[in-house]
Amino acid sequence: MKKNAIKEKIKRGEQVLGVFLGINSPPLVEMLGYAGFDFVVIDDEHGAFSPSELENIIRTADSVGLVPIVRVSYDPSSIQKALDRGAKGVQVPMVNTKEDALDVVKRAKFPPYGNRGVSYSTRPARYGKDSGKPYLDESNENVMIIVHIETLSAASNFEAIATVPGIDLAFIGSTDLSVNMGYQLEGASHPEVQKVISELFIKGKELDVPIGTVASNSEAANVAFDKGAKFVCIVLNNVITTALSDVISASKATQSVK
Template structure:
């Protein structure tokens, strides 16, 4: 019997976003395959492994990436400064997306694309014997590389004043799928303006994202409010991100308060 070459599982979130569907997932800030599995069980679309803020080792990250993939979710790695040394192992583990923090210029996006895409889009290390390449079993390397490029999701985080100056050049990069804002770091980078001024700056930046037809990634902690109507019609979906850390803290805090409250 002729063997059919193995194919990478299709990354569905980019297609859903373009079709106007919101995607829902979790951002993992602690190592737990069980929580990732629960997220997949309840129907999440993606799982982000936060390698920027947290002291997660590569082995723990790779395990959560594997779990997300096996549960039908898109595994995404969030990376920060000096990410170059961890990109290759994350790709080999099966990451199908990257969220790049601290973006300042279009060149920052180009460097990431260069690292995570194969020719002709980048110069990703050709390593087809890891998990993402089915351990070298039954793949057509050219088709595998093309599938990997086609399915790579790129999200950028705008949290630097310099990024606002270069925003349209950044947003016009053809491989950017979604944009997230980091309001606290952005406020610090801008010299700590009043909250009202920061809201104006973020509102203007969000409208520019919408004008470029890109999705916005936003954190949620409960029921999702309707999207605020803007001047630009939205034809794309958003990335809705829940943090299990926050959900656990909120739920346990309320439970502790109710237990410790004196009886009326």
């Protein structure tokens, strides 16, 4: 089993860049890999993927050197199914307490670190060619567990959540955080939301816990990296819609000149 490339990079202190994908499009995933992104987060929380579509997207990501991470849904079996499809890690939304974090680790790790169900007939076990303790140990070592910090409760419990053994990275969900704080209109740009986010970056550095966050474009990604983020995820839909709008605007501008 290959090492989890982004987990290894983050351990070395490197920064990684990926995208949130909510569209079932293997060709688009190939384009992301050829463009040079480090990882793709397949959004099973807000996106629309069947289990077989999820596996095909993961398979495509593997083929172009993208590390496939799944942002899981609220279904209790979602972590198990994502990892059994071949995901190299999971992003888990709405982790608000230490108990939530402990439960995530239990679901994502095989015994003795967790209680993930074992099957050697799945894709990550090469349909039965890998099995036993070597496979279980390698899976436990390589799976990347990312928890979302996206409520005031989660922010106040940050240290208890982020220091649970097995948690690899804390991801700041700035949109949900701003809504949870009551700033639906201003969003994450509100000073109070930015204050909480800044405090989370400081706590992450103090505790040696890598921080991840979302970005709308390359400029926002660079700002996040400058703050100390190790894992930045660009919203692909925003990039696509902005690019399409720019094409329309440029075309209309050209037409008006004629």
